[in-house]
Amino acid sequence: MALIDVERHEIRQQMMDDLQRALKKPMNKRHWAMVIDQAKCVGCTACTTACVAENHLPPGVVYRPVIEEEVGKYPNVRKSFLPRPCMQCDDPPCVKVCPAHATWKRPDGIVEINYNRCIGCRYCIGACPYSARTFDKGFFYTDGTPEIMDYEKEPSFEYGKEWPRKNRESSPIGNARKCTYCIHRVEKGILPACVTTCIGDATYFGDRNDPKSLVAKLLGSPRARKLKEEEGTKPTTTYLV
Amino acid sequence: MKSTIKILVWVLAVIGFGVGLYGMFLRITTGDRLADYGSYIPWGLWVAFYIYFIGLSAGSFLLSTLVYVARIEKLEKIGKLALFTAFGCLIAALLSIWMDLGHMARVGNVLLHMNLDSMMSWMGILYSSYFGIIIIELWFALRGDLVETAKTGRGGSKALARLLSFGSTDDSAAARAADHAKLRVLGIIGVPLAIAFHGGVGALFGVIQARPHWNTPLMPITFLIGALASGGALLTAVVYIWGPDESKEKLNDIMKFLGQIVLALVLFDFLLEISEFLIGLYSVAPAERLPLEAILHGHFWYVFWIVHFLFGVVIPVIILFAKAVPKGRPDKPAGGAIAFACLLVAVTFIAVRFNIVIPAQINPEIPGLQYAFGGPGLKYTYLPTAMEWLVSIWVTSFAVLLFLIGEKLLPIVKSEHREVA
Numbered sequence: 001m002a003l004i005d006v007e008r009h010e011i012r013q014q015m016m017d018d019l020q021r022a023l024k025k026p027m028n029k030r031h032w033a034m035v036i037d038q039a040k041c042v043g044c045t046a047c048t049t050a051c052v053a054e055n056h057l058p059p060g061v062v063y064r065p066v067i068e069e070e071v072g073k074y075p076n077v078r079k080s081f082l083p084r085p086c087m088q089c090d091d092p093p094c095v096k097v098c099p100a101h102a103t104w105k106r107p108d109g110i111v112e113i114n115y116n117r118c119i120g121c122r123y124c125i126g127a128c129p130y131s132a133r134t135f136d137k138g139f140f141y142t143d144g145t146p147e148i149m150d151y152e153k154e155p156s157f158e159y160g161k162e163w164p165r166k167n168r169e170s171s172p173i174g175n176a177r178k179c180t181y182c183i184h185r186v187e188k189g190i191l192p193a194c195v196t197t198c199i200g201d202a203t204y205f206g207d208r209n210d211p212k213s214l215v216a217k218l219l220g221s222p223r224a225r226k227l228k229e230e231e232g233t234k235p236t237t238t239y240l241v
Numbered sequence: 242m243k244s245t246i247k248i249l250v251w252v253l254a255v256i257g258f259g260v261g262l263y264g265m266f267l268r269i270t271t272g273d274r275l276a277d278y279g280s281y282i283p284w285g286l287w288v289a290f291y292i293y294f295i296g297l298s299a300g301s302f303l304l305s306t307l308v309y310v311a312r313i314e315k316l317e318k319i320g321k322l323a324l325f326t327a328f329g330c331l332i333a334a335l336l337s338i339w340m341d342l343g344h345m346a347r348v349g350n351v352l353l354h355m356n357l358d359s360m361m362s363w364m365g366i367l368y369s370s371y372f373g374i375i376i377i378e379l380w381f382a383l384r385g386d387l388v389e390t391a392k393t394g395r396g397g398s399k400a401l402a403r404l405l406s407f408g409s410t411d412d413s414a415a416a417r418a419a420d421h422a423k424l425r426v427l428g429i430i431g432v433p434l435a436i437a438f439h440g441g442v443g444a445l446f447g448v449i450q451a452r453p454h455w456n457t458p459l460m461p462i463t464f465l466i467g468a469l470a471s472g473g474a475l476l477t478a479v480v481y482i483w484g485p486d487e488s489k490e491k492l493n494d495i496m497k498f499l500g501q502i503v504l505a506l507v508l509f510d511f512l513l514e515i516s517e518f519l520i521g522l523y524s525v526a527p528a529e530r531l532p533l534e535a536i537l538h539g540h541f542w543y544v545f546w547i548v549h550f551l552f553g554v555v556i557p558v559i560i561l562f563a564k565a566v567p568k569g570r571p572d573k574p575a576g577g578a579i580a581f582a583c584l585l586v587a588v589t590f591i592a593v594r595f596n597i598v599i600p601a602q603i604n605p606e607i608p609g610l611q612y613a614f615g616g617p618g619l620k621y622t623y624l625p626t627a628m629e630w631l632v633s634i635w636v637t638s639f640a641v642l643l644f645l646i647g648e649k650l651l652p653i654v655k656s657e658h659r660e661v662a
Contacts, residue, residue: 099364121341134619137276139617
């Protein structure tokens with residue numbers, strides 16, 4: 001498969017069309033998947049920033065860091081980049097260890113967290129082989145200034161609900177948090193924030209159960225790899241290497 | 242000497258309770274923000290203290306079964322003390338892990354929304370059962386003496402005894418024999434329960450495939466042996482200081498017997514440790530090697546070499562070999578030295594627990610992750626903060642005070658057996 005298999009201008013349109021088709025199906029008939037083309041990622045971290053903005057992530061919470069790796073020796077040096085959202089594993093170790101059934105695998109493939117049930121034991125954080133979960137300790141960016149700014153208290157809309165940061169005790173503060181594939185956007189027919197902001201169109205999103213979808217085609221690429229496949233977690237997020 | 246130590250423990254516990262209150266105030270008012278654990282090292286000092294105390298509790302409890310199940314005659318009078326020590330340590334363990342939760346008020350969700358795939362849910366079930374067993378066992382072990390104190394005692398002890406005897410008035414020999422029969426049954430139920438819950442704590446770590454340092458089938462066994470060694474050592478020290486005032490020979494006999502058990506357990510625990518280190522260091526995989534290298538020659542090398550190896554193994558083993566293993570003069574007083582060696586084992590065992598919890602988490606699961614995004618808690622180093630230490634000091638002092646007050650007010654050691662200080 002070529003480096004870029006789809007004409008650039010067609011990519012977004014096709015993913016939007018895929019999304020609309022998937023949303024017409026019952027929830028258990030679609031399976032959301034993300035494909036990241038490492039050969040196209042330039043490491044700009046626009047996705048990381050967009051994710052922080054979209055989900056109103058506080059200091060210390062990150063859903064999609066981009067890990068840089070330097071390969072080779074001068075003068076034959078190159079960099080490779082690994083954006084790391086949640087893998088939305090089909091066999092998620094985080095779900096298995098949760099003592100309160102506060103996290104589960106949805107029929108559409110998303111691993112969801114019920115922030116109001118999570119006790120904050122952080123067992124899931126330790127159990128995730130990708131460090132995809134982070135702990136919300138309740139920090140604000142304007143901590144240490146005369147006033148915590150109102151924009152920091154605005155709600156995030158994860159899992160289609162409102163999660164305001166009115167005080168330091170209420171969820172999602174004190175919880176484990178992770179990437180949701182922006183399911184609150186997806187269910188309204190909008191692509192995840194990381195996908196729409198990617199300057200190189202290196203992140204693809206869609207319904208892997210739909211053979212006509214772009215992601216389903218890309219998943220058939222010989223370049224398709226999963227992260228730490230040997231862990232047996234069956235990640236949904238796939239990389240093109 | 243013993244009364245001086247008792248006063249010293251009271252003073253330390255009261256100071257610890259007072260100073261620790263500030264830590265508790267910070268914990269309640271600032272949540273987790275002043276703690277150093279975070280996203281990449283999610284478990285810290287409080288988890289280490291939790292497994293430390295739960296081990297002490299399980300070890301103490303299992304030794305109490307020597308009295309109530311195996312009916313070893315020479316230990317007869319320390320059964321209640323062993324149970325009460327196990328109870329105090331259980332409270333400290335539960336408080337430690339409760340402090341660690343991001344949402345302390347939701348702790349009930351572990352039982353309300355139980356997930357039988359999660360070892361932590363099992364902990365909830367097993368601790369509740371263990372808590373129940375220990376309370377019922379303590380009551381039957383104390384019932385006869387409570388009834389007696391309610392009849393003949395004075396002041397606060399009498400009132401408390403009357404309240405806690407729950408209307409029971411029969412302190413005849415036949416009733417006490419019936420209590421002992423019930424204690425035997427409870428003890429028999431308690432043994433597999435104690436093995437299950439402490440082996441279960443080992444399994445709680447052992448099942449985490451993502452952390453190879455924890456992910457070994459030997460984890461539950463290591464935890465159990467560690468629990469027996471540390472809990473047995475604590476109980477031996479407690480028996481010497483708070484135990485019944487026996488004749489010198491009898492006390493010597495008890496202390497040597499317990500000292501030998503502790504010696505064997507410490508050596509067996511150390512054997513398991515050597516095995517873990519040798520196999521782990523043979524590996525070239527960073528996830529296997531890094532935690533062990535950090536333990537042996539990382540920033541906190543002294544936690545292993547000085548606190549654990551020197552004060553927790555070498556010195557106690559030498560003392561116990563010299564004093565607890567019978568030699569030419571069996572009557573020579575050895576209780577104090579044995580108690581001191583056991584106290585060293587019990588106190589320094591926190592180093593072992595610390596080295597189980599922290600180093601396993603220092604290896605980035607994806608190399609370079611720590612440089613990808615910055616923020617509080619997004620790092621692979623951990624140093625407990627003053628707030629974390631203060632909370633642990635408060636929890637420890639609270640449990641010690643609970644023990645001291647209980648020992649004063651309840652017939653844990655019958656008054657006629659008490660030392661005349």
